[in-house]
Amino acid sequence: MTAPLVLGIETSCDETGVGIVRGRELLANEIASSVDEHARFGGVVPEIASRAHLEAMEPLLQRACARAGIRLGDVDAVAVTSGPGLVGSLIVGVATGKALAAALGVPVFGVNHLAGHVVVDELQHGPLADPTVGMLVSGGHSSLLLLTDDTSTITPLGQTLDDAAGEAFDKVARLLGLPFPGGPWIDRVAVEGDRDAIDFPRGLAGERERYPYDFSFSGLKTAVARWVAARQAAGEPVPVADVAASVQEAIVDVLTDRMVAACRDHGVGEVVIGGGVAANSRLRALAQARCDAAGLRLRVPRPDLCTDNGAMVAALGARLAASGAEPSPLDFPTTSALEVTRRAW
Amino acid sequence: MILALDTSTALTSAAVIDDDGTVVVERMHEDARRHAEAIGPMIADVVGAVPRTAVSTVACGVGPGPYTGLRVAIASAIAIGAAWDVPVVGLCSLDALAAQVLSERADGQGVEVCSDARRSEVYWASYDTDGMRLAGPRVRAASTVGASVVRGMPHAAWVGRRVLTLQAAGIVVSDVALPLDEHGTDTGATARAMSGMQLLPPRPLYLRNPDAMTPRGDQP
Ligand SMILES: [Zn+2]
Numbered sequence: 001m002t003a004p005l006v007l008g009i010e011t012s013c014d015e016t017g018v019g020i021v022r023g024r025e026l027l028a029n030e031i032a033s034s035v036d037e038h039a040r041f042g043g044v045v046p047e048i049a050s051r052a053h054l055e056a057m058e059p060l061l062q063r064a065c066a067r068a069g070i071r072l073g074d075v076d077a078v079a080v081t082s083g084p085g086l087v088g089s090l091i092v093g094v095a096t097g098k099a100l101a102a103a104l105g106v107p108v109f110g111v112n113h114l115a116g117h118v119v120v121d122e123l124q125h126g127p128l129a130d131p132t133v134g135m136l137v138s139g140g141h142s143s144l145l146l147l148t149d150d151t152s153t154i155t156p157l158g159q160t161l162d163d164a165a166g167e168a169f170d171k172v173a174r175l176l177g178l179p180f181p182g183g184p185w186i187d188r189v190a191v192e193g194d195r196d197a198i199d200f201p202r203g204l205a206g207e208r209e210r211y212p213y214d215f216s217f218s219g220l221k222t223a224v225a226r227w228v229a230a231r232q233a234a235g236e237p238v239p240v241a242d243v244a245a246s247v248q249e250a251i252v253d254v255l256t257d258r259m260v261a262a263c264r265d266h267g268v269g270e271v272v273i274g275g276g277v278a279a280n281s282r283l284r285a286l287a288q289a290r291c292d293a294a295g296l297r298l299r300v301p302r303p304d305l306c307t308d309n310g311a312m313v314a315a316l317g318a319r320l321a322a323s324g325a326e327p328s329p330l331d332f333p334t335t336s337a338l339e340v341t342r343r344a345w
Numbered sequence: 346m347i348l349a350l351d352t353s354t355a356l357t358s359a360a361v362i363d364d365d366g367t368v369v370v371e372r373m374h375e376d377a378r379r380h381a382e383a384i385g386p387m388i389a390d391v392v393g394a395v396p397r398t399a400v401s402t403v404a405c406g407v408g409p410g411p412y413t414g415l416r417v418a419i420a421s422a423i424a425i426g427a428a429w430d431v432p433v434v435g436l437c438s439l440d441a442l443a444a445q446v447l448s449e450r451a452d453g454q455g456v457e458v459c460s461d462a463r464r465s466e467v468y469w470a471s472y473d474t475d476g477m478r479l480a481g482p483r484v485r486a487a488s489t490v491g492a493s494v495v496r497g498m499p500h501a502a503w504v505g506r507r508v509l510t511l512q513a514a515g516i517v518v519s520d521v522a523l524p525l526d527e528h529g530t531d532t533g534a535t536a537r538a539m540s541g542m543q544l545l546p547p548r549p550l551y552l553r554n555p556d557a558m559t560p561r562g563d564q565p
Contacts, residue, residue, distance in 0.1 A: 047413075047555040054416050054549070058423045072428050088413040091381035092420050098385035099421035102392050103428035108385075330385030 004076040004321045007064070007100070008314025009057075011093030012085025012113045013140055014038060014049045016056040018064040019310030020075075021318050026123045027068035029304060029311040032056035039180050043170070044139075050088035057096055064310070075104060077327070079317025082110030083335035085140070090334040098330055107327030109317045113308075115154050117274030118147055119319055120312035121301045129270035129297075133157070135259045137283070138275030138307070139166030139181065142255070144213045144262045157262050158213025161204075165251055165277050168217035172224050172247050176240050186244045187280050193245030195282070198227065200250040213262045220250055252283040256290050263296050272299045278306040346399045348391060348425065349505030350418035352380040353410030353438035354460055357417070358500035359387040361395050366509055368502045370394040380414030384421055392425075403431055404508040406438035406499055408550045409468040409482050411461060418501075419547050426547075434508055434518050435545040439482050441503040443472040444510070446495050455479070457494045468552065469494070476507075477542055484552050511544050518544045 003023025010017035014035055020028040034052035038044045065072055080097030083090060094110065101108035118134035130149040136142065143159035163171070166183055173182025178189065201223050203216030224247055231238050263271050273287060278300050291298040305311060346369065351358045355377035361369045372387040405422035408415045419435070426433035442458045455474050459467035462484055469490055470481030 045555060050413060050416065051549075051551070051555065054420055057420060058427060061424075061427050088416075091413065092416050094381045095384060095417040095420040096424045098381075099388050099424035100428050102385065102388040103397075103425040330389055331382045332385070333379075333382050 004318060005070065005074055006077045006079055006314045006318040006321060007072075007075045008310045008312070008317055009078070009080040009093045009097045010113070010116075010308055010310045010313045011053045011089045012081045012083070013089060013308055014044045014052070015308040016053045016060055017308060017310030017313070018060040019312070019314040020064050020068040020070065021123065021311060021314040023318055023322065024122050024126070024315070026311055027070070028064040029309055030060045030064040030067060031304070031309055032060055035181065042174060042180050044086070046086045046088050049086060050092060053089055053092040057092065072100070073104060075100075075106060077107045077109065077317055077321045078104070079109040079111050079313045079320070081113045081116065081313050082328075082332055083113065084337050085113060087334055087336045090336070094334050102330065107321070108330065109320050109325070110328040110332040111313055111316045111320070112154070114141065114143065114145060115147070116312035116316045118145065118272045119316045120274065120305045120309070121272045121299050122319070123311060123315050124301050124305060125299050128272070129268075131266070131268050133259065133263050133266065133268045133271045135255065135271065135273050136275045137165040137255060137273065137277035139170060139183075140164055141275065142215050142217075144258060146262070146266060146268070158211065158215070158258065160215040160217060161211070162216055162218035163221065165215070165217060165255060166275070168220055168251055169277070171221045172244075175221075175225055175228055176238070176243060183277055183280060186248055187282065189241050190245035190248045190282065193239070193241030193243070195245040195249035197239070197242035198246040200224065200227075200246050202250055202254050205254065212265070213258050215254060215258065217251065220247065248280070248282050252280065252286050255283065256287045259287065260290050260294050260296065264294060269295075270297045270299060272301070274301060274306055276307045279303045346395060347402045347404050347505040347508055348400045349404040349501040349508065350384070350388075350422050351406030351438055351441070351499055351501045351504050352384065352412070352414045352418035353406045353408045354498040355412070356498050356500055357383040357387065357414070358502075359384065359391045360501040360505055361391050361400065362502060362505040362509065364509070366506045371502050373500060377412055377414070380412065380417040384417055388421060388425070397429060400429065401431060402508065402512070403429075403433045404504050405433070405435055405547050406441060406501070406504045407435035407545055407548060408438050409462070409484070409552045410438060411463045415549055419549060423547055432518075433547045435547040436504050436508055437470070437478070437482055437543070437545065437550060438499040438504065439468060439470040440476070440478060441499040441507045442495075442497050443470070443478070444476045444507045445499070445503040446497065447472070447474065447476050457490070459485070459490055459494050459496055460498065461496075467496075482550060482552065508544065511542055514542065516542050516544050518546060
């Protein structure tokens with residue numbers, strides 16, 4: 001028996017994604033982004049994102065089918081992100097997914113976006129270990145999860161108490177006069193800088209007892225703003241490369257420290273990093289070094305599978321379908337703050 | 346047969362009508378915040394009530410409508426059209442409301458219709474006795490519309506019927522680029538492009554900019 005053919009739809013933020021998988025085989029991963037339309041606002045504008053999702057959906061469905069060499073009628077199941085995310089954006093994908101499933105007479109799985117970021121690595125590096133720790137870092141989320149083979153739940157270990165890691169990059173980039181989204185620019189500029197030049201604060205560093213796996217980045221942004229303002233007040237030039245490198249180090253130091261602690265404390269041997277910030281070169285290098293030192297296997301999907309995409313939703317749907325999980329009822333809701341412990345609806 | 350959907354008001358509505366305009370199956374649910382939840386079972390119901398190959402067109406109300414759920418019917422119609430490989434058309438939701446009102450009265454008068462746009466405003470359009478749109482759709486202050494105005498809710502059966510009559514009259518989908526209407530005003534070009542008898546592409550008639558997020562003096 002061949003593995004089920006699953007079409008996945010992702011519309012939780014500003015990327016519209018349609019992915020098609022057969023089991024763990026990736027057949028198509030088509031993405032449209034409205035990021036350029038948000039750039040001049042310095043952040044995602046929900047109504048602009050919602051409008052863009054609807055415009056992009058039909059061409060993406062057609063392109064994904066063409067790329068996969070299938071017809072929509074061949075699809076065995078549909079999976080769609082039900083949350084967390086922007087409600088106006090989510091409902092475009094959810095309406096599309098429900099209507100496709102109803103029209104094709106196939107089951108639909110409303111799935112948890114965060115779990116998708118971890119499970120997507122099965123498309124590239126094979127089955128996940130049981131259990132696995134996932135660290136998700138993007139403009140929308142920073143969290144540590146514990147996944148087991150039980151497909152019904154995932155356990156949240158920790159998350160950011162304020163800004164997401166990607167948001168911290170964006171805000172610092174703006175302070176330094178770098179474009180949005182800021183992460184890739186900080187990464188690029190930091191190459192020329194000294195990451196030990198400025199000792200920016202590590203959020204929650206002294207509160208390991210109370211917040212063993214949580215993050216906090218809002219204080220960092222404030223510290224950078226103060227540091228830059230003091231330089232400017234003194235009439236001195238701002239060493240952009242040094243600031244970028246030092247800020248980047250502060251962020252990835254905390255992330256990788258908590259990630260390794262989560263694995264160690266839970267006796268987990270494998271960790272997956274997902275989300276757009278996983279593309280950060282210093283995060284990857286430091287995570288690899290610390291995993292090597294701790295005897296952990298680090299898994300990072302390639303960049304197009306790290307950022308929000310439809311393949312991650314399809315991968316999770318395929319895993320659910322293969323495990324015999326109950327499909328979602330057709331009236332399943334969208335949830336902006338979907339409890340992370342629920343993988344499927 | 347035409348399968349029609351509308352979520353331009355607080356109603357979520359799905360229907361299939363026969364080629365003579367008879368309603369074969371219809372589902373409605375009123376909850377302005379649950380369009381995306383409600384539409385799933387409704388689509389399953391109407392799809393299950395007719396042979397799949399009998400549906401020749403999928404139609405959707407494209408608004409105007411004040412809710413983020415406006416997109417639900419349109420996204421769903423596009424998905425069904427793609428799944429079945431049948432054409433998808435849009436219809437100004439106020440046109441359906443006008444047709445409904447005109448069918449229920451025989452005084453030889455045209456009609457003005459409006460629906461709730463929130464913020465003390467309404468979406469408004471005016472029609473002749475044949476249901477031809479003469480002006481609108483526009484956003485207007487609710488206080489400026491006259492007593493002749495009929496307030497109501499379009500629903501899918503009337504979207505489908507209106508599409509059927511337009512198709513019978515040889516009206517085809519015009520892929521007009523709909524200019525973004527400034528809040529509360531109506532440019533001449535918009536009025537010309539949008540009045541009269543038209544089937545539209547399945548694309549929302551927003552009539553408002555992406556919600557005041559655009560900085561002042563920085564209109565697209
Ligand atoms: Zn994400």
